[in-house]
Amino acid sequence: MRILLAEDDLDLNAALKTLLTRSGYQVDAVTNGKDALDYARAEAYDGMILDWMMPGMDGVEALRRIREAGVHVPCLLLTARDAVEDKVEGLDAGADDYLSKPFNAQELLARIRALLRRRESYVPDVVTFEDLSLDKVTGELRCGEHTRRLTGKALQMMTLFLEYPRIPFSVQQLMDRIWSWDSETEINVVWVNISTLRKKLTELGSAVEIQAHRGLGYYLEKKA
Secondary structure (H helix, E strand, C coil), rough: CCEEEEEECCHHHHHHHHHHHHCCEEEEEEHHHHHHHHHHHHCCCCEEECCCCCCCCCHHHHHHHHHHHHHHHHHEECCCCCHHHHHHHHCCCCEEEEEEEEHHHHHHHHHHHHHHHHHHHCCCCCCCCCCCEEECCCCEEECCEEEEECCCHHHHHHHHHCCCCCCCCCCHHHHHHCCCCCHHHHHCHHHHHHHHHHHHHEEECCCCCEEEEEECEEEEEEEE
């Protein structure tokens, strides 16, 4: 499990990163809201921990922008504020839970486990990005009044792209996530499925396309 941590107190940041790493998580730690926003847009995380009060861009504003970018990773908000109005503001901005400072390390870990369990147990049937929506149960990819049916690995790949829009996945990452690391499948199946999905998007007349960034991978983005 990979977690994004944003905390401007350097000592607390280091302590939390150590705690999370020793608990088996992979952690990317930043110290301000702007970096948190950039990381959340660029990488695929399983969970986020954001401190509310950070210089430049606070955690709530960063979270609002993260949600506006189409990133729906569950988020735990750390806050020294305890007024009901403040907690409501944080939850309305897109937080899934909050923890008041000072807090107990074991309670933090328990809340993170609960957050990640909810993510695993709650999987929305329909995912959307820009003018596209995908019903993961039926495999129906829709743009306006037009639909195309996806099946098999093409369906899994489009689901991944829609759940993490604008985040590039390398060919190897796609192989690992969709065909699994021990698969004997040839790597060219990735390109075959990319080609299939691009054809479907063209047929639908979508404003979204699968773009390729040299050295990074493939991702969904609105056409320029």
